Amino acid sequence: MADKERFLDIFRHMILIRRFEEAVFDFHEQKLFGGHYHLYIGQEATGAAVMASLGDNDRIFSTHRNHGHLIARGVDPKNALAEILNRADGTNGGRGGTFHLADASVGMPHTSALVGGAVPLAAGAGFAAKLQKSGGIGVSMFGDGCFEEGVVFETLNLARMWELPVIFVCENNTPGAVLKSAGGNNTSNLPEGRVMQIPQALGMECHEVDGGDADAVDLLFADCAARVRETGQPVFIEALTERWPGNYFSFPSMVTGVTRVSMAWDGGSISGEYEDWFREHDPVLRFARQLIVGGVATFGDIAGIDVEVTETIEAAKEFALSSPLPGTDSVHSHVLAGEG
Amino acid sequence: MTVMTHSEALVEAIRECMDEDPNVALVWGSLMGVGGNNDHVQHIKTDFADRIFHPPISEAAIAAIATGAAMDGVRTIFPMGTASFMFRAWDQIIHEAGAAHYMSNGAVSVPAVFHVVHGLRGGGSVQHSQSPQSMLWNAPGIEIAMPSCPADAKGLMRTAIKSNNPTVFIDHQKLNKRSGEVPDGPYDIPFGVADVKREGKDVTIVAASLQVVHALEAAEALAENGIEPEIVDLRSLVPLDEGAILRSVGKTGRLLVVDEAPPRCSVASEIVATVAEKGMDLLKTPPVRLNRMPVHVPANVALEDFVGPNTDRIIEVVKQLCD
Numbered sequence: 001m002a003d004k005e006r007f008l009d010i011f012r013h014m015i016l017i018r019r020f021e022e023a024v025f026d027f028h029e030q031k032l033f034g035g036h037y038h039l040y041i042g043q044e045a046t047g048a049a050v051m052a053s054l055g056d057n058d059r060i061f062s063t064h065r066n067h068g069h070l071i072a073r074g075v076d077p078k079n080a081l082a083e084i085l086n087r088a089d090g091t092n093g094g095r096g097g098t099f100h101l102a103d104a105s106v107g108m109p110h111t112s113a114l115v116g117g118a119v120p121l122a123a124g125a126g127f128a129a130k131l132q133k134s135g136g137i138g139v140s141m142f143g144d145g146c147f148e149e150g151v152v153f154e155t156l157n158l159a160r161m162w163e164l165p166v167i168f169v170c171e172n173n174t175p176g177a178v179l180k181s182a183g184g185n186n187t188s189n190l191p192e193g194r195v196m197q198i199p200q201a202l203g204m205e206c207h208e209v210d211g212g213d214a215d216a217v218d219l220l221f222a223d224c225a226a227r228v229r230e231t232g233q234p235v236f237i238e239a240l241t242e243r244w245p246g247n248y249f250s251f252p253s254m255v256t257g258v259t260r261v262s263m264a265w266d267g268g269s270i271s272g273e274y275e276d277w278f279r280e281h282d283p284v285l286r287f288a289r290q291l292i293v294g295g296v297a298t299f300g301d302i303a304g305i306d307v308e309v310t311e312t313i314e315a316a317k318e319f320a321l322s323s324p325l326p327g328t329d330s331v332h333s334h335v336l337a338g339e340g
Numbered sequence: 341m342t343v344m345t346h347s348e349a350l351v352e353a354i355r356e357c358m359d360e361d362p363n364v365a366l367v368w369g370s371l372m373g374v375g376g377n378n379d380h381v382q383h384i385k386t387d388f389a390d391r392i393f394h395p396p397i398s399e400a401a402i403a404a405i406a407t408g409a410a411m412d413g414v415r416t417i418f419p420m421g422t423a424s425f426m427f428r429a430w431d432q433i434i435h436e437a438g439a440a441h442y443m444s445n446g447a448v449s450v451p452a453v454f455h456v457v458h459g460l461r462g463g464g465s466v467q468h469s470q471s472p473q474s475m476l477w478n479a480p481g482i483e484i485a486m487p488s489c490p491a492d493a494k495g496l497m498r499t500a501i502k503s504n505n506p507t508v509f510i511d512h513q514k515l516n517k518r519s520g521e522v523p524d525g526p527y528d529i530p531f532g533v534a535d536v537k538r539e540g541k542d543v544t545i546v547a548a549s550l551q552v553v554h555a556l557e558a559a560e561a562l563a564e565n566g567i568e569p570e571i572v573d574l575r576s577l578v579p580l581d582e583g584a585i586l587r588s589v590g591k592t593g594r595l596l597v598v599d600e601a602p603p604r605c606s607v608a609s610e611i612v613a614t615v616a617e618k619g620m621d622l623l624k625t626p627p628v629r630l631n632r633m634p635v636h637v638p639a640n641v642a643l644e645d646f647v648g649p650n651t652d653r654i655i656e657v658v659k660q661l662c663d
Contacts, residue, residue, distance in 0.1 A: 093445030124408020154401035334446035337504035
């Protein structure tokens with residue numbers, strides 16, 4: 001672990017995402033926003049490590065499970081939480097909601113909640129970068145379920161044919177899931193449970209990585225991003241992440257409780273039904289252990305970051321709750337550009 | 341003025357815009373079916389090679405790529421061919437291109453052009469004859485242009501390319517090879533400005549695209565019978581020039597709308613409803629819609645002609661309306 005600041009920054013974003021998502025769950029339990037929603041818990045390592053290698057000219061397109069991607073990219077949690085509550089100070093002025101958090105000012109112009117929707121849009125960003133010679137790349141963050149949609153195949157083919165600078169990051173969160181055929185929920189229906197063979201068949205450069213290992217994702221993605229910038233050719237990454245047990249159900253459930261970061265060093269405090277999750281899989285705890293063992297951070301550093309991040313989220317909650325609802329007169333604005 | 345075909349006028353507009361703006365890109369396709377011996381086609385091919393992309397048959401992904409690129413200011417023209425094919429990209433055009441500006445609260449815009457060729461083409465059968473304009477009109481956030489002649493095609497295409505909104509540019513297979521005079525040099529025709537293609541006093545015929553041609557032919561015959569129709573060419577559905585329609589109806593007191601979409605929730609229905617709401621007192625007689633029949637389009641050209649609006653049927657309906 002050579003670059004201490006980089007690792008601490010990735011960790012800070014991971015724990016920030018975790019605390020953010022715990023707040024979102026809490027808001028939903030309080031019925032402060034309605035409808036379906038998706039949490040990024042268990043996938044923090046991938047989102048935070050990917051964003052660490054991206055710059056101002058890069059564009060990222062995300063999905064219904066977008067919260068973590070925006071937080072990792074540096075969107076203020078205040079505005080992101082306000083958006084989830086559909087308030088006027090939200091990233092989208094309250095009209096996007098949990099499904100569509102986006103912020104063009106950080107290069108995340110549009111988030112599609114339609115399965116597979118983000119994949120060609122990111123290729124479009126690569127198309128623009130190629131034409132404008134901006135040096136940027138397009139990045140699509142998406143789940144394995146997207147391979148059930150035909151447009152994803154079309155996009156991979158086009159990215160190869162048109163030589164678009166795009167990185168497709170498939171966060172495969174089926175490992176550990178209870179399959180639909182076994183009565184489970186919300187996971188993909190693919191005969192192999194894997195997706196990398198498809199871009200491989202198109203001759204695309206492909207990699208797989210342990211998506212729960214922030215260090216491994218960072219190492220791989222940094223290398224791929226540098227190569228895509230240089231060659232302009234697309235790359236596919238399958239990040240395999242163990243499914244968070246709270247995602248076994250149709251709605252998220254906080255079965256693993258509010259995360260205690262002390263579990264990273266106090267193994268004796270871990271017990272119960274989800275012991276395996278805490279010891280082997282939870283990416284926040286895994287990375288905390290790596291940082292401690294690698295001499296990058298002490299227990300105290302980790303706990304200190306958590307306190308700081310928790311305060312940030314508390315302030316964001318207050319901000320979001322006090323933000324006004326958009327007025328009904330606003331519904332007519334921005335249907336078409338140029339109409340105000 | 342130069343005489344050229346509808347398709348040649350479109351290619352000229354595309355060439356001019358590519359000359360003017362390095363951010364205009366083109367998905368090649370068949371480039372409006374204009375052959376390689378056209379000067380503009382040659383110019384585009386040689387001078388803008390790095391902005392031309394040859395497509396596989398992947399309407400959905402290309403529509404979304406054009407959309408994603410538009411968010412960064414690249415203005416992609418995507419000729420999708422037969423309008424029936426755009427259903428393959430319905431999700432991308434309606435939910436991504438058409439929604440991004442609204443969903444971002446105005447922060448993002450999508451300047452992309454989706455060019456399609458609609459309508460009864462002579463043997464297109466069920467899956468190559470769609471007229472998607474009324475379905476599209478039900479989706480917020482998309483501009484819709486429908487020219488009827490080469491001069492309008494050029495000016496409207498230039499506006500479509502420069503617009504910061506996603507535009508569906510709807511042409512007609514039977515217009516492509518029709519010739520007309522086109523003003524020399526660059527000019528834009530704004531959306532939302534209908535054009536009175538023929539002045540008249542007895543009945544207003546509202547139409548767009550090929551049906552304007554049919555209405556003009558019908559008007560010649562009707563004039564010989566002492567009926568003078570006024571023909572309002574909408575040119576764009578979004579935005580719609582309501583004022584021009586109401587002004588004409590105010591003058592004639594009678595309204596016929598001709599439309600190739602099937603009647604329920606069609607363009608004709610919308611125009612009639614608009615006049616009923618805002619100009620009922622202007623009407624001397626009940627308004628009439630002339631649509632494609634609410635059936636699929638048979639391959640047999642005689643049956644195809646039977647189900648669609650055409651010059652003879654316009655004449656017949658107008659005679660009844662003015663009786």
